[in-house]
Amino acid sequence: MSSIDSFTAALDGLKQGHETGRLAHAYLIVGSPRGNAMEFVESFIRFLFCREPTKPCGTCAECRRVQDHAHPDVMWIGPESKARWIVIGEDEEEGIRKVNRFVSLSPYSGQRKVAVILEADRMNESAANAFLKTLEEPPASSLLFLVTNSAQSLLPTIVSRCQRIVLSAAPEQDGPWQSALLDVLRRGPPQDSIEALIQSGRLKSILNEVKKSVGAEEDASGKEDDDESEESREARIAARVLEVRTGLMRQVLLWKRDLLMAVLGADDSVLHFGDEKQVIREQAAKMNYAQAMRQVESMEGIIRRLGRGLPDEAVFEVGLRAR
Numbered sequence: 565m566s567s568i569d570s571f572t573a574a575l576d577g578l579k580q581g582h583e584t585g586r587l588a589h590a591y592l593i594v595g596s597p598r599g600n601a602m603e604f605v606e607s608f609i610r611f612l613f614c615r616e617p618t619k620p621c622g623t624c625a626e627c628r629r630v631q632d633h634a635h636p637d638v639m640w641i642g643p644e645s646k647a648r649w650i651v652i653g654e655d656e657e658e659g660i661r662k663v664n665r666f667v668s669l670s671p672y673s674g675q676r677k678v679a680v681i682l683e684a685d686r687m688n689e690s691a692a693n694a695f696l697k698t699l700e701e702p703p704a705s706s707l708l709f710l711v712t713n714s715a716q717s718l719l720p721t722i723v724s725r726c727q728r729i730v731l732s733a734a735p736e737q738d739g740p741w742q743s744a745l746l747d748v749l750r751r752g753p754p755q756d757s758i759e760a761l762i763q764s765g766r767l768k769s770i771l772n773e774v775k776k777s778v779g780a781e782e783d784a785s786g787k788e789d790d791d792e793s794e795e796s797r798e799a800r801i802a803a804r805v806l807e808v809r810t811g812l813m814r815q816v817l818l819w820k821r822d823l824l825m826a827v828l829g830a831d832d833s834v835l836h837f838g839d840e841k842q843v844i845r846e847q848a849a850k851m852n853y854a855q856a857m858r859q860v861e862s863m864e865g866i867i868r869r870l871g872r873g874l875p876d877e878a879v880f881e882v883g884l885r886a887r
């Protein structure tokens with residue numbers, strides 16, 4: 565799916581959610597906070613408030629107010645001050661306290677009170693905790709958008725309470741572990757449980773390297789000079805590691821999808837790992853459609869279950885298994 569396709573598909577999903585009354589209270593939009601992700605949110609909010617039959621028309625007063633960030637039912641907030649943090653605020657006139665109060669008021673015109681937090685990963689600890697209270701018990705008419713290009717820097721407790729929409733390619737795709745992972749994938753699906761164990765062991769050691777480098781990155785980023793506790797630093801690292809683990813498993817899934825494509829006789833141009841087409845064709849020649857399909861489905865299942873505290877070994881081993 566190209567990024568334009570995923571943008572439109574995600575937008576259609578939200579519109580449908582609104583029309584069927586199934587909108588969540590909070591969405592985490594992963595993309596560029598001043599680029600595609602902000603555009604995405606603006607586009608949906610125009611749709612929400614537009615009063616013309618073909619929504620969003622882009623020209624009516626409601627659409628224009630949304631676009632100018634001047635709609636009385638929509639609040640925008642982002643990092644301020646020199647340190648570029650989003651703070652809790654001294655009172656209900658600023659920071660996250662202002663957001664919390666805003667979404668608890670009744671809407672003027674529309675059905676909703678919408679708050680958009682740009683660069684949500686810049687919430688400091690007290691701001692994040694204050695915001696968490698709103699996420700835990702969202703006021704009935706509230707709709708919250710957290711926009712970030714660094715979801716791994718948010719508290720896991722915040723991420724878990726939002727529906728996630730990823731607009732940009734996962735940054736892990738070009739991670740330093742990419743070549744090590746390719747070495748594992750090039751060997752092909754493990755033929756027996758011993759081989760599965762060996763391969764999952766390799767993936768595990770890739771992840772251990774990642775854990776070390778994430779810890780070092782966090783220490784180097786100097787976040788500790790702000791009012792962040794050790795606990796919150798650890799939570800960030802854990803969230804980042806989980807993100808990388810998901811990224812790893814997505815790459816395995818993409819490889820398996822390529823195998824399926826090759827089994828189906830698809831053209832090289834549709835392969836994600838185009839540079840590896842030779843190896844992919846060789847591996848695909850050894851399996852039939854049903855096997856290739858089962859592998860894709862099992863990987864999809866694994867990724868859905870990620871983040872539920874499964875140990876790495878269990879995730880990797882099941883994910884790699886040939887059957």
Ligand SMILES: [Zn+2]
Nearest residue numbers: 614621624627
């Ligand atoms: Zn309009």
